[in-house]
């Protein structure tokens with residue numbers, strides 16, 4: 052029998068009491084136990100950024116966090132961005148700037164950019180490129196993503 | 208067969224509209240359905256054991272400890288697979304290549320690090336992985352060879368002694384020859400160019416979920432693939448099933464770029480486990496195994512040569528190249544387009560090419576965006592600059608002098624490829640103007656800070672689509688060139704569009720619907736696309752070779768015209784008017800001259816579907832399926848200019864500007880075309896500037912096989928690109944479209960290398976291998992100055 056650890060975690064505003072395997076990582080918990088498959092897994096090494104989520108407001112890589120570390124925390128995932136039918140402004144900006152192709156990296160970028168947006172910082176293009184360099188994309192060449200984030204950060 | 212577009216009044220979205228994509232909303236909400244998101248409640252999980260050596264015999268294999276682990280349900284070894292399946296048959300074998308059959312698991316000898324030899328199905332992924340660790344193997348390491356040319360040396364160990372007596376799998380010489388031209392040439396420039404082994408690295412690793420229902424005799428396979436219908440064919444063959452018993456579904460695919468073309472061993476294994484256990488079985492590749500088990504690309508060594516007159520006119524081009532196969536075949540094998548596009552966009556009437564396919568102890572090579580075209584472009588465009596230097600003419604002028612002009616097209620190149628149309632010199636001039644090339648020549652390369660500035664060009668063509676189904680048949684390729692789709696009217700007034708082309712980022716749900724909206728007249732928003740399910744689409748070819756739009760545009764045009772005609776006939780009957788006077792306008796069918804006289808599409812559709820209130824001579828139903836084979840391939844083309852600054856001491860360099868001028872014919876959606884170009888450029892830059900799957904020569908181990916060790920460019924690593932385009936409609940395709948997905952991968956390496964060599968032109972250095980890094984430039988500088996010292 053595999054031992055489990057009880058945790059209390061709030062995900063996109065909903066509280067969950069869960070028994071988790073200690074070696075499970077946060078992205079697996081979200082995907083496997085809560086059915087929130089919008090958080091993706093691309094390397095499980097902390098490099099690709101596909102698993103980026105917000106932990107108490109800070110962008111972190113879900114594959115580097117063990118599920119028990121979520122105990123008592125607030126987690127936000129891509130599924131929490133839109134309000135009902137209404138896409139969040141950042142999501143709309145991504146759509147209008149053609150910032151996604153296969154869309155596999157999109158949740159990671161949206162969460163990283165949400166943290167940037169909330170920080171209220173005004174960033175240059177180069178700074179945006181730097182800030183987003185923790186998430187990889189193989190489809191877009193990044194220009195659409197940078198444009199979308201730039202528009203949001205300059206109030207566009 | 209240039210087409211005039213059927214003008215449909217009032218349809219706001221059609222060919223050329225920069226409409227945002229249908230795919231976006233679900234993907235932005237985290238509601239995409241990638242294969243790993245398919246989670247049957249009672250699924251078992253598969254893990255695969257892989258050979259840690261480049262070449263080794265399995266001396267002894269014992270799975271009993273693994274079998275005893277709690278939660279383990281089934282273990283497969285090579286002998287089980289040999290007993291239960293046939294070999295996996297390639298889709299695009301290299302012409303002239305003998306069969307080199309392979310099974311989903313190595314029965315006896317592993318020929319590359321990562322070669323699968325055992326698989327386990329268990330109640331969780333962790334348990335399956337733990338069981339793999341419990342498999343006891345006694346390996347007998349065998350002599351290995353990882354370097355492509357070393358594998359051809361007489362002393363090299365023959366890796367497939369049962370089929371071959373050397374590691375040369377095949378040679379394939381083509382072309383009219385060039386003896387007279389070579390003898391007559393004033394100048395011959397030649398060198399050996401090494402192209403790096405890279406990988407497309409889709410952000411979504413591969414995955415498969417297989418479920419066998421023996422009573423129904425149905426095998427349902429969710430698979431991250433670009434070609435669901437071709438995977439279905441391969442799985443049915445390999446597993447000895449009727450094709451009708453296999454359904455392959457690829458809902459959302461997280462990037463393919465050629466890597467997800469065809470069945471992989473793990474697809475077969477998941478099916479075998481499921482068929483044995485009668486439970487869904489799932490496998491999700493981890494990134495470590497991705498670097499070893501998913502195909503690599505590009506690695507080749509080109510001995511390239513250009514013969515010319517003293518005035519810079521090309522007389523002949525030849526290329527003899529060794530293309531690395533890896534340890535065994537994959538569904539697509541080594542790139543084949545080098546042999547078709549090596550002469551590039553130039554007026555070349557003599558030459559030859561020879562492809563030598565070489566077996567080595569490395570991961571199998573497969574298709575990757577560009578498929579042989581970036582490789583020859585690098586060699587040829589470097590030599591164009593060398594030629595310019597030899598004859599003392601500016602590289603821009605040498606190119607302009609040799610580029611085919613619009614009047615010379617269509618032109619049949621040395622390998623029989625037909626360049627359809629376009630203005631090649633104009634693209635090059637646009638690139639030169641954009642970087643102020645004439646100003647650069649006046650200013651010179653030396654900057655006040657001691658660094659040097661250089662400009663390099665690279666002109667290219669790209670074959671998009673295939674010449675014909677016969678072309679493929681002659682090469683034993685196991686697919687055709689057509690696309691097909693079904694349009695089905697629904698009772699809410701919309702149209703369901705069914706296509707076997709899976710969605711992997713290329714935007715085809717949107718672009719195919721755009722053509723449908725334009726031809727039919729229905730609102731773009733009312734077209735619901737169902738993609739990538741063999742159970743819900745007509746048999747098609749799939750998304751690769753920059754061919755989808757060319758072929759699918761033709762199919763959708765035929766189907767939408769047919770559907771429209773019947774819709775108009777039924778509406779005319781109900782409105783008691785002539786169909787000729789009607790048009791479809793978004794959600795209604797109305798009189799052209801009197802919008803008030805109208806009937807909703809919903810009403811017409813329902814009448815047709817119920818067979819009520821339709822003309823006696825009409826069959827009920829409102830559905831059309833069309834197949835379309837394009838009459839020829841279309842050639843995309845263009846030129847790039849790179850502006851670099853280089854430190855002549857250290858070799859450190861920056862790409863300050865990169866101008867990419869291209870023509871992809873009629874643009875269906877400018878947003879999507881720009882996205883395709885930028886995405887391909889990013890991969891072109893990555894491969895040019897740092898990506899490399901390196902194998903240690905002594906140990907044969909892959910040393911850059913993890914996300915940490917493999918350079919994949921981030922947003923901060925890429926310069927801002929400047930894109931320009933011309934739009935010459937292709938005369939050989941529907942609407943004049945050319946493919947666009949791959950062009951960006953082709954010119955970056957040569958343009959950047961040429962710019963660096965231009966910046967350091969006084970040193971006379973040369974760059975002949977990829978990737979280009981500050982270190983490799985430093986070495987080239989050192990080599991050039993050593994050469995200087997000697998002479």
Ligand code: FES
Nearest residue numbers: 093094095100114
């Ligand atoms: S999956 Fe977490 S960073 Fe790659």
Ligand code: FES
Nearest residue numbers: 152153156188190
């Ligand atoms: S959109 Fe495909 S990886 Fe970013």
